[in-house]
Amino acid sequence: MRGYLGVDVGSVSTNVVLIDEQERVLETLYIRTQGQPVKAIQKGLEFIRDKISTDVEIGGLGTTGSGRHLSSVILGADSVKNEITAHAVAASKLVPGVQTVLEIGGQDSKIIILRNGVVADFAMNTVCAAGTGSFLDQQAARLNLPIEEFGPTALKSTTPVRIAGRCSVFAESDMIHKQQMGHNLSDILAGLCEAMVRNYLNNVGKGKEILGPVIFQGGVAANVGIKRAFEKSLGLEVIIPEHFNVMGAVGAAVLAKEEVTKTGTTKFKGFKVADADFKAASFECSDCPNLCEVIEMSEAEKIIARWNDKCGKWSNAVAHRKKIS
Amino acid sequence: MKVTFPHMGYMYICLKALFNYLDIEVVVPPMPSKRTLSLGTQHSPEFACLPLKINMGNFMEAYEKGADTIVMAGGVGPCRFGYYAQVQREILKDIGINMKMVVLEPPQKHISELLIKVRELTGSKSWFDVVRAIRFAFNKACAVDEVDRIVHKIRPREIETGAVDLVLAEAIKWIDEAQNKKQLDEVLKQAKNELASIEVDYSRRxxxxxxxxxxxxxxxxxxxxxxxxxxxxxxxxxxxxxxxxxxxxxxxxxxxxxxxxxxxxxxxxxxxxxxxxxxxxxxxxxxxxxxxxxxxxxxxxxxxxxxxxxxxxxxxxxxxxxxxxxxxxxxxxxxxxxxxxxxxxxxxxxxxxxxxxxxxxxxxxxxxxxxxxxx
The missing domain is CATH 3.40.50.11900 (Rossmann fold)
Known part of the structure; x- marks a missing residue:
């Protein structure tokens, strides 16, 4: 049997997914990146290797997420795609006919508008990270509430309080103020959910035509409080797909499958990568005042990639970008 | 007098040509870098938009290289740019950098308003020379734009990634170094030939x-x-x-x-x-x-x-x-x-x-x- 791997290396989590030739999801893995993407990728690969039977042959591998170039260097990827495209592809595969994708992750949030199965428009938060998963994490920790109970607690609310959602610093002081006035916890949490949704729709969803079916994915989709706030605000049913937290990886796997159909062979280096010895080193290039910190990745003492230089002097020797059109 | 100016893409090529033509000593600020940005943001109002900050960095780096006069464009209307030169002059004064600032405001009625400002810099040069210098600088701007337009066409079609940019960097250098109209015409032709010889895939749409x-x-x-x-x-x-x-x-x-x-x-x-x-x-x-x-x-x-x-x-x-x-x-x-x-x-x-x-x-x-x- 032939399987395809999708790897999504994000700021908070690293996700690995295995799909079969009918694009059904066989295995999923969601682990924390913890600032060590290389280790997380190797750990993910090891997990898949141990899970699958020996007759599964990996036909292709795709990467996405902010660490997509790093992971493609390490693993050997057939497709390297940005997370917006990957999320859109996964959404339209798993929920046919979807017209709007709401995605809130750890550090970013985006909205994707699809029409006839194709991305028609998208937006991503730009200068402010208010209203992403990290902020909810922080607030739950401050209230000494496990993040898993955040949503169910918010659902118990009957009269959500109004909280300023424009800026996370203001939101926090507003929450403390309401809490000291004596509002109960579930009303405050529900108010926070509504503030977040309001902020998201005003900033990220600004000017976009939101039509159903609407799906909600990314790590924050686990929070039923946010889901209900979206439904209340949009007046539409919000669907949470089964694999909501690994959708990027699913998209990457689907894209890899499409790419391999075109090229015929895979660039995947094989599961041996999980045990290989990767070393990242960096040096400061002092040839101009930009003083770029160039990163150098080596596998078994051999340099396989360099990046992070502005002029391309160091990276050009190794990288070859593919033309999209 | 050592004249400098802010960077804006390839504009330095024109301004350098203009001043050199008139025998005015010119100091081109170092190309904008992270250092320019750090210097600029450190000494600019936080709410100002980015161009002002980069300009500030340019001026300070040019000052380090010995410039004493700044030529800056002015502006009118609701955009904050019109006020840049004045703000920048005050900031420079506050941090103890003594530079003269000549502001070229867009002419309101007649091009002569601009020429009077240029006169402030050119001193005893004849009007004829000034007009010729402006024309030569403008020719350089046109040459740079012509190269840019070709690059826009062929970059997406190049077979080997980066090939076009190597030639582009060379071409810009040649245009910058051309001393007169004849040389400029020659290097432009050469640049176009070089660009035309890059391997491209014309079947790509x-x-x-x-x-x-x-x-x-x-x-x-x-x-x-x-x-x-x-x-x-x-x-x-x-x-x-x-x-x-x-x-x-x-x-x-x-x-x-x-x-x-x-x-x-x-x-x-x-x-x-x-x-x-x-x-x-x-x-x-x-x-x-x-x-x-x-x-x-x-x-x-x-x-x-x-x-x-x-x-x-x-x-x-x-x-x-x-x-x-x-x-x-x-x-x-x-x-x-x-x-x-x-x-x-x-x-x-x-x-x-x-x-x-x-x-x-x-x-x-x-x-x-x-x-x-x-x-």
């Missing part, structure tokens, strides 16, 4: 994107994180709404020369924007309409964070996009020097356009419609 927005961030690659290059390497043919030579003609020569200028773009702006909103707000909308009519695949708006005219344009763009039927994308630029986030967004936008084009092509093919090869 790239996506075409129009770049609109605020002039400084369009023209200065350090600030826009090299969007044109990144897009080109992704396989996109870019066209920009404004070129250096056109800007000089529009703003300093009052459109005396008959060439494409911002007037045509402004005429297309109604009914979306009916009057001047400052900066290039009106042109942004007008150019988007133009690219829509010319069947471009998409439009990218570039703006510095907090730019009022472009914020006006940004809020109108969705309506234009819907009515004209052209996808648009706004990219806000500020101090961030990491380009990963920008590349992600550009890639996603290009993907969107590529998919759309594929589907359109399929339906056209199916109907047996005539498909024009675009080269």
């Amino acid at each position: 790239p996506i075409r994107i129009g770049i609109v927005g605020e002039i400084y961030v369009i023209l200065e690659p350090f600030v826009n994180l090299n969007v044109e290059k990144h897009l080109g390497r992704m396989g996109v043919e870019v066209e920009r709404s404004i070129y250096l030579s056109e800007w000089i003609n529009d703003h300093l020569f009052m459109g005396l020369l008959k060439m494409k200028g911002n007037k045509s773009a402004r005429e297309l702006a109604p009914p979306y924007v009916n009057h001047f909103v400052g900066g290039h707000g009106q042109e942004t909308i007008g150019s988007t309409v133009k690219y829509g009519k010319e069947k471009y695949d998409g439009v990218i708006q570039l703006m510095p964070f907090g730019c009022m005219p472009e914020i006006v344009a940004e809020s109108i763009l969705p309506t234009v996009s819907r009515e004209i039927g052209i996808p648009t994308f706004s990219l806000i630029l500020d101090e961030h020097s990491g380009d990963a986030g920008v590349i992600t967004r550009l890639e996603a936008f290009v993907d969107l356009l590529a998919r759309k084009k594929e589907i359109n092509d399929e339906t056209k093919d199916a109907e047996g419609a005539f498909i024009c090869a675009d080269i």
Whole structure:
């Protein structure tokens, strides 16, 4: 049997997914990146290797997420795609006919508008990270509430309080103020959910035509409080797909499958990568005042990639970008 | 007197030529770098837009190299740019940098207003020489723009990634070094030959994107994180709404020369924007309409964070996009020097356009419609 791997290396989590030739999801893995993407990728690969039977042959591998170039260097990827495209592809595969994708992750949030199965428009938060998963994490920790109970607690609310959602610093002081006035916890949490949704729709969803079916994915989709706030605000049913937290990886796997159909062979280096010895080193290039910190990745003492230089002097020797059109 | 000026893309080539022609000693500030940005942000009001900060950095770095006089452009209207020179002069004074500042305001009535300012710098040189110097500088701007236009066409079609940029860097150097019109003509010809000899794939039909927005961030690659290059390497043919030579003609020569200028773009702006909103707000909308009519695949708006005219344009763009039927994308630029986030967004936008084009092509093919090869 032939399987395809999708790897999504994000700021908070690293996700690995295995799909079969009918694009059904066989295995999923969601682990924390913890600032060590290389280790997380190797750990993910090891997990898949141990899970699958020996007759599964990996036909292709795709990467996405902010660490997509790093992971493609390490693993050997057939497709390297940005997370917006990957999320859109996964959404339209798993929920046919979807017209709007709401995605809130750890550090970013985006909205994707699809029409006839194709991305028609998208937006991503730009200068402010208010209203992403990290902020909810922080607030739950401050209230000494496990993040898993955040949503169910918010659902118990009957009269959500109004909280300023424009800026996370203001939101926090507003929450403390309401809490000291004596509002109960579930009303405050529900108010926070509504503030977040309001902020998201005003900033990220600004000017976009939101039509159903609407799906909600990314790590924050686990929070039923946010889901209900979206439904209340949009007046539409919000669907949470089964694999909501690994959708990027699913998209990457689907894209890899499409790419391999075109090229015929895979660039995947094989599961041996999980045990290989990767070393990242960096040096400061002092040839101009930009003083770029160039990163150098080596596998078994051999340099396989360099990046992070502005002029391309160091990276050009190794990288070859593919033309999209 | 050692004259310096702020950077804006390849403008240094023209200004250097102008002053050299008039035997005025000139100090070109080092190309904008992270150091320029750090110096600039350290000594600028936090809420000022990015161009002011980079300018400040340029002045300070030029001062270190011995410059004592700054030539700065002025401006009018709701955009904050008109006030830059005054603010910058005060800041420089406060931090103990003693430099004279000559502000070239756009002529209100007659080009002679500009010439009087130029006179302040040129001293005893004859008017004849001054006019000739301006003409030579303008020729250089046209040469740079001509090379840029060719690069936009061939970068998405190059076989070996980076080949075009190597030649481009050389060509710019040659143009910069040309001493007179004859040499300039020669090096331009040579540059065109070199560009023509690059191996390209003409069967490729790239996506075409129009770049609109605020002039400084369009023209200065350090600030826009090299969007044109990144897009080109992704396989996109870019066209920009404004070129250096056109800007000089529009703003300093009052459109005396008959060439494409911002007037045509402004005429297309109604009914979306009916009057001047400052900066290039009106042109942004007008150019988007133009690219829509010319069947471009998409439009990218570039703006510095907090730019009022472009914020006006940004809020109108969705309506234009819907009515004209052209996808648009706004990219806000500020101090961030990491380009990963920008590349992600550009890639996603290009993907969107590529998919759309594929589907359109399929339906056209199916109907047996005539498909024009675009080269």
